[in-house]
Amino acid sequence: MERTIQKKLAVDGDSWVAVDVYGEPDAPGLVIVPGVMSDALSWRQVVDAIAAWQSVVVVNRRGRTPSGPLTDSYSLRTEVEDLGVVLDEFDSTRALFGWSYGGLITLLAANDRPIPQVLAYEPVMRPFGRHAVPDLKSAAETADWDRCVEIVNRQISGFSAAHVEDLQADQHGWAALRRLSEPLYAELGALNAAPPPDVMARQADQVDLIIGQCNRGTAPYGTSFDDVRQHVAHAAVHELAGQGHLAHIQAPAELGHLLNNLAAI
Known part of the structure; x- marks a missing residue:
């Protein structure tokens, strides 16, 4: 289509x-x-x-x-x-x-x-992902989008460190994930509020x-x-x-x- x-x-x-x-x-x-x-x-x-x-x-x-x-x-x-x-x-x-x-x-x-x-x-x-909200808040306040992507993959989704390394190896894909992580703290906060x-x-x-x-x-x-x-x-x-x-x-x-x-x- x-x-x-x-x-x-x-x-x-x-x-x-x-x-x-x-x-x-x-x-x-x-x-x-x-x-x-x-x-x-x-x-x-x-x-x-x-x-x-x-x-x-x-x-x-x-x-x-x-x-x-x-x-x-x-x-x-x-x-x-x-x-x-x-x-x-x-x-x-x-x-x-x-x-x-x-x-x-x-x-x-x-x-x-x-x-x-x-x-x-x-x-x-x-309470999905509520335990990660404080760390996401800290990362968002410093615009550390690399850290935000790591948090959602490791602390929330439970993926391995190797999985995150594979994501980082794709520079274009990692850049897209960084952009998509910018509203993540607010979204997860809203989900749990x-x-x-x-x-x-x-x-x-x-x-x-x-x-x-x-x-x-x-x-x-x-x-x-x-x-x-x-x-x-x-x-x-x-x-x-x-x-x-x-x-x-x-x-x-x-x-x-x-x-x-x-x-x-």
């Missing part, structure tokens, strides 16, 4: 959200909400594999180029309201898909308005939660997934074989095909 347009939408707090639109903008479609350390470009290969919807809108959440700043009033509620602006603009949306923090945002958005289908890959919720409601996706007709097989029942992503599951009473659970949290990078075609198979249209 080819990108048709990129559009900027004004949101509260003198900021804006840019979206990449693939396919026919006015056709019934899917809206994708990435999580932390991710932007719309990171989802290009997944979009290539999606065929079940006539359009795909990928959100660049605020805090990442070419969207606007987080602003001082930023919170988890800010993210939900920003997504509401996107849904108002693309009112033929048939499904929401969120990854990680983006998964939580989509589930909360479906409390505010009716959504035919919500899909979420390893959504996370409080306000408890989610007792029920999520209250107004969704269908909810499909997806977990990578490698993370089933293991911290941090599998255990946070289990916490989210307790708040979505009517969700179906699906597993992506052989994958962990980064399926959109390591197995984009497989993830796209799974979304096609789950599409309720």
Whole structure:
């Protein structure tokens, strides 16, 4: 599916959200909400594999180029309201898909308005990553983005030092991760600042939660997934074989095909 347009939408707090639109903008479609350390470009290969919807809108959440700043009033509620602006603009949306923090945002958005289908890959919720917030705060205050990338990979995701060294060896990729880490402290703080409601996706007709097989029942992503599951009473659970949290990078075609198979249209 080819990108048709990129559009900027004004949101509260003198900021804006840019979206990449693939396919026919006015056709019934899917809206994708990435999580932390991710932007719309990171989802290009997944979009290539999606065929079940006539359009795909990928959100660049605020805090990442070419969207606007987080602003001082930023919170988890800010993210939900920003997504509401996107849904108002693309009112033929048939499904929401969120990854990680983006998964939580989509589930909360479906409390505010009716959504035919919500899909979420390893959504996370409080207290995810709370232990790393003080170190992220120190790194962000000194603009030490290398340290921020190390913290999210080592202290939060639990990857090895060798994994981080491999990431650093790719100078272009590491530079992208440094940029994506700039809003990380504020995002993780917002995630942990306000408890989610007792029920999520209250107004969704269908909810499909997806977990990578490698993370089933293991911290941090599998255990946070289990916490989210307790708040979505009517969700179906699906597993992506052989994958962990980064399926959109390591197995984009497989993830796209799974979304096609789950599409309720």
